[in-house]
Amino acid sequence: MNDHNTKEKAMSEDRIIYRQNLYKMLGVTSETLRRWIREGKMPRADIAITQRTVGWRLSTLQTAGINLL
Known part of the structure; x- marks a missing residue:
């Protein structure tokens, strides 16, 4: 798999x-x-979809040491 495909995955x-x-x-x-x-x-x-609907990228949480999966 090339570098571009790895990043997309x-x-x-x-x-x-x-x-x-x-x-x-x-x-x-x-x-x-x-x-x-x-x-x-x-x-x-x-991530902010609306002011009330926000989220975190899984990678952001993992970088902060929070492993959910």
Whole structure:
């Protein structure tokens, strides 16, 4: 597989985890998730569909040491 195909495959596997799913996956409340973001324990969302619908790339969470899968 050439370098271009490798990058495309990585991007397609870098799914988005939406806020509502993230706090459920972590087993915390939405307020805890907000507090962790304020305290810098959690990266800020890097995807914003609307003001209320935000998410994180899986790679962003993994880089921050949060392994969900």
